[in-house]
Amino acid sequence: MPARPFNPALAALREQIAAMEGDGGPARGVLPFGVPDLDRRLPGGGLALGCLHEVAGGGNGAVDGAASCFAAGIAARLPGQVLWCVTQADLFAPGLEQAGLGPDRVIYVEAGDDVSVLACMEEGLRHGGLGAVVADVARLSMTASRRLHLAAKGSGTTGIALRRWRRQQEAYDFGQPTAAMTRWRISVLPSAPLPVPGLGRARWLIELIRARAGESLDIELEACDGTGHLGHPAAVAGRPAQAVSA
Template sequence: MPHTASNAILSELRDRIAHLEGSARRKGEVLPFGIEEIDSRLPGGGLALGALHEVAGGGADAIHGAAAALFVAGIVARTKGKVLWCLTRPDLFAPALAQAGLHPDRVIYVEAGREEDVLASFEEGLRFGGLGAVVAEIVRLSMPTSRRLQLAAEGSGTLGMALRRWRRPTEAADFGMPTAATTRWRISVRPSEPLPVPGIGRARWLAELIRARAGEAAEFEIGACDAEGRVSLSPLSADRPDQAGRRFAAG
């Protein structure tokens, strides 16, 4: 066998082993927010790796949708490795993702013309096992599809984020349908944090944990993701001790 061919085979085997070892290490692990009030509501103390999670904006408009996208960007920015981002609309603003900690050199974009192709790319990316996270912008997510995605994430140990984006207000009703996602979040825009001088303070969101498998539903007022992808508990929430503990019906 030629020396170059032998090296290529060895290199491929090393890549496969690295993917398998990485998947094994991440199974059962979690990605904490680093905020006790939030992590204590999640089984294991954080977002489960090797699992599917859902995030949507608190309204059907672009402002709430952008907040949800930045929330997702901050989460996946704190994973290790490349991030696969699957979408149908080329309107993602990369500089905003970078401000949330997700730099362009880490992101691989997959643009598809149909949502079915986005879901297929989402599942394939989760099964690959060599990525830090996979994000898919989708409108609908059925129970059978979400089960396949959850199983794919479990098999590889990869974090899967289903970012629900609505084209029309009527589509938002689909978010109430049950899925196999481990957690379900709704992100709404709140007035920015006040400053002692004229200006615009740090953006604030209402993060509703609508569903957490084997966990509790809750809501939190948080400061938007910083340059390292981390959120903060809003000072206004700190003044209201019942805020993080408020529960509501799971979706």
């Protein structure tokens, strides 16, 4: 098939749309998850750095579930301090540490409401000296998400909007469009039984609901370990790649 001729008007329109969506600025690289089935669905083979991403809990964890640990696992694998903005001081620090994000790397900011949290997140993203900025927010408008995405693109700091709701009924807002590069939903699954009594590694259903220039995906994985990495369940870890992705 012959190459299409260059169309200046079409190129200008694409640049205008990219600017409106907050995609201007240089690419900052990606952070691979180390799970091929997941990484190949993401542009560049990993989570885009220097952008805004959106994470929420699913199922019974919609109010308070594994989403925080998923976000902590991402932040744990980025160098530098992590700014975590909350409306209430109710994060379980040992749980974040199990996902690889130790207390010595986290700077907590407690604000009174979503508006203040978003303002703190934007300031943290614009600072440019942090490894990541995470903010617990119940609502995230398109306007607010664009500001955060542009701030992340400008400084190269990765932002994670962690959608945490106080009541199950508030979760409907997660369906509204935002400027985030990716949108994730993390649901808790039963742990695999062990041959001896004990606690098994937690398992999650990870839904990549949206990825710009990527593909959606539902995949069951073991929760983040002490280094922030996800893993295939032991039952499928040794199987051929064709069988794992089937």
